[in-house]
Amino acid sequence: MAADRKNAAARAGADAQPARSGAPSGGGRRDFLYYATAGTGAVAMGAAVWPLINQMNPSADVRSASKVEVDLSGMIPGQRITVKWQGKPVFVWRRSAAAIAAARAVPLADLVDPSDSETENPMNSVSLPALDENRVADAAGEWLIVIGICTHLGCVPLGQNGGAVGDFGGWFCACHGSHYDTSGRIRKGPAPRNLDIPPYTLDPDLRLVIGR
Numbered sequence: 160m161a162a163d164r165k166n167a168a169a170r171a172g173a174d175a176q177p178a179r180s181g182a183p184s185g186g187g188r189r190d191f192l193y194y195a196t197a198g199t200g201a202v203a204m205g206a207a208v209w210p211l212i213n214q215m216n217p218s219a220d221v222r223s224a225s226k227v228e229v230d231l232s233g234m235i236p237g238q239r240i241t242v243k244w245q246g247k248p249v250f251v252w253r254r255s256a257a258a259i260a261a262a263r264a265v266p267l268a269d270l271v272d273p274s275d276s277e278t279e280n281p282m283n284s285v286s287l288p289a290l291d292e293n294r295v296a297d298a299a300g301e302w303l304i305v306i307g308i309c310t311h312l313g314c315v316p317l318g319q320n321g322g323a324v325g326d327f328g329g330w331f332c333a334c335h336g337s338h339y340d341t342s343g344r345i346r347k348g349p350a351p352r353n354l355d356i357p358p359y360t361l362d363p364d365l366r367l368v369i370g371r
């Protein structure tokens with residue numbers, strides 16, 4: 160996993176810090192709306208977007224495997240897509256400069272869950288502070304990849320379409336009111352942990368492979 164992270168960091172430039180752990184919680188009222196969609200802020204998605212979405216859909220041969228490969232080269236800053244991996248929604252966000260700045264301005268003392276264990280973030284081999292730099296794929300922080308399952312009771316948070324992003328600009332879980340920030344960290348509500356991060360590699364050509 161350390162090697163995977165190094166690969167991801169190397170492709171984007173450099174790496175700043177390591178990260179954390181966590182298995183997705185389940186049970187309760189689940190509302191798994193699996194889709195591969197994209198959104199840029201409040202910009203509505205139209206028919207013109209679908210060719211891009213289809214391009215980013217995993218091919219059939221990898222869909223059934225433990226790994227999913229997605230071409231992210233067509234994504235623009237601010238865009239979010241959701242990829243299904245092993246039955247789970249994975250949120251991929253090419254963050255804007257504003258979203259990156261917001262995530263990196265948050266002191267650890269303000270976090271509900273200030274540490275990510277290696278199981279919550281398998282991209283790191285040790286438990287690390289939940290700094291944004293430890294949760295993203297590249298040193299610049301443009302790419303955030305998290306498992307889209309609320310750590311409270313397992314609902315899929317809203318926000319991938321650019322709306323209902325919650326009070327901290329990331330995602331909002333409408334089931335019981337959990338708010339996640341632009342780094343996928345829990346900031347308000349009953350969820351006890353930050354959104355988990357899947358194992359992945361992201362090559363310099365923006366070929367994302369989720370899973371091992």
Ligand code: FES
Nearest residue numbers: 309311312332335
């Ligand atoms: S499942 Fe309860 S707040 Fe998300």
